[in-house]
Amino acid sequence: MSIRTQYLTLLHDLVALPSVSAKHESLPETAKLIADALRGLGAEVLYDDTYFAPFIIGKLTSNVPQAPTVIIYNHYDVQPAEPLDLWDSDPWQLTEKDGKLYGRGVDDDKGNLTARLTAVAEYLSEHNNQLPINITFIIEGSEETSSQHLDDYLAKYQQHLSGDLVIWESGGKNANEEVEIFGGNKGIVTFDVSATTAGHDLHSSLAAVVDSAAWRLTQALATLYDENGHITVAGFYDDVTPPNSREIQLVSALPLTHDALVAQHEITAPLITDKTGDDLKSILYFSPTLNIEGIESGYVGEGVKTVLPAKASAKLEARLVPGMDPEKTLLQIKQHFQNRGFSDILVTKTLGQPGYRSDMSDPQILRVIDVTAHYYKAQPVVIPTSPGTGPMYYIHEALGAPIASLGIGYANTNDHAPNENIRLDDYNQHIDVIKALIRSYEK
Missing domain, CATH: 3.40.630.10 (Zn peptidases)
Known part of the structure; x- marks a missing residue:
């Protein structure tokens, strides 16, 4: 053999x-x-x-x-x-x-x-x-x-x-x-976010006066980005280590294009860089991210169930570039929710590690x-x-x-x-x- x-x-x-x-x-x-x-x-x-x-x-x-x-x-x-x-x-x-x-x-x-x-x-x-x-x-x-x-x-x-x-x-x-x-590669911090608005699910007729947990959570998550596609968390970008001239040159020379990326992954939504006007390659390799991995709430089975969900949860992640600390980044996100009037939103860390180049x-x-x-x-x-x-x-x-x-x-x-x-x-x-x-x- x-x-x-x-x-x-x-x-x-x-x-x-x-x-x-x-x-x-x-x-x-x-x-x-x-x-x-x-x-x-x-x-x-x-x-x-x-x-x-x-x-x-x-x-x-x-x-x-x-x-x-x-x-x-x-x-x-x-x-x-x-x-x-x-x-x-x-x-x-x-x-x-x-x-x-x-x-x-x-x-x-x-x-x-x-x-x-x-x-x-x-x-x-x-x-x-x-x-x-x-x-x-x-x-x-x-x-x-x-x-x-x-x-x-x-x-x-x-x-x-x-x-x-x-x-x-x-x-x-x-x-x-x-x-x-x-x-090199990016670091990461992953975390769970949850909202609770009642002791149990309610009849949906109460939606006239009660926010469901699903609305409460999605409203909180929507504050993480502005209408131009930039992350709004205070201090989020402060510790980012900028790329040096050789790193910028190497990434600039990569063959990646907007159209090739869209075609490869069959992307149907606009790219974030379409809204921000930022350079696609520079953002992809040198910028941090904030992403919703999944959301869960209420009834999603067959037919209709007229319910107002009392609980909602989501899994999120932030990809970190060198200079960013997972613990500090998570604290900034928690503080962001506090500052935006969502002190009831619970944020729980699951995993984290720094980035390196x-x-x-x-x-x-x-x-x-x-x-x-x-x-x-x-x-x-x-x-x-x-x-x-x-x-x-x-x-x-x-x-x-x-x-x-x-x-x-x-x-x-x-x-x-x-x-x-x-x-x-x-x-x-x-x-x-x-x-x-x-x-x-x-x-």
Whole structure:
């Protein structure tokens, strides 16, 4: 059995474990399988299950004196697979079709992990089990739920962690088939908002004199934005770290266009930047957001029920850019409701983490860019930050090393959605790129 086949078998076994951190499912089983795979590589493995999602460190040591260290960060938890009826195959069964692999977590993030394990295994096999660098795998199990306790684990094992470069969990190719390399991501704070206007649901005839909770909540939420699409929370933008000139240049050069974004996602509503007149790319990558994830209230079943809801709730999130603190941002939102006359609105934090951006001129980041460009015979698209969220801040605080994100995905990977998939060609190319990165350190 070839090394690549061996690790595809591991990927099959990992996908079969429904390691959904939001449900605390199959996390220890998945973590132990990965720990065993690292031991099979010859790594010194540290396994800690103090918290609900076990934490793994796998260290492979070079025989080269004072060799640099590359950290490889991944996570083994996944998003829920629902709605199951929208999948064309079993989400917990790795399925190959037309050169693609389907399954929950096949890209985000189990496939990226197994590709990197494969790269290290092949390099060791081809070089008499010797590495020109130290390689440390850091693998957590709560990334999809805001990396709960990752900072605790990192603080606990600070003395075991040092590095010169971090290869982040994932990445891929854009709709133009260009390889993208990210150097940062936004932070986040998520919170629940609720309104209660009576001890129980009322007859809707009382709507003449009583505000329903649904109205009360939606009126409060409507104050978060003005009519021009700007967030109205006092101080919300005060701590935003503005992009530097290189970051502005890199984002300005991205191929993203208004029409392409609308077409890709079949967007039918006007874009916020259509109202504000702001630059789409600059806002997408460098500005914070405030979003309603969902609202629940009253009766939404079949037919009619003439009821005045007594309770209403919503889930919200704010995507944060570097400089913004999750706790401070949440306090500003709470104060906003107070100032607008909605002191009865209850705000409860659920998750939070800060954002981070790498220096894209760092020599180690430039090394990743050069290796990638040489392998693909084309310059990658270099992006200072992702619009999405991840725990880069915690990793950088612990290691102080620059972070580069690249991986096996492509424009139609469907992360977090039904029919998540990767292309085998992309998977194999990423294995080759990681091997080429290791070779770049050879003296």
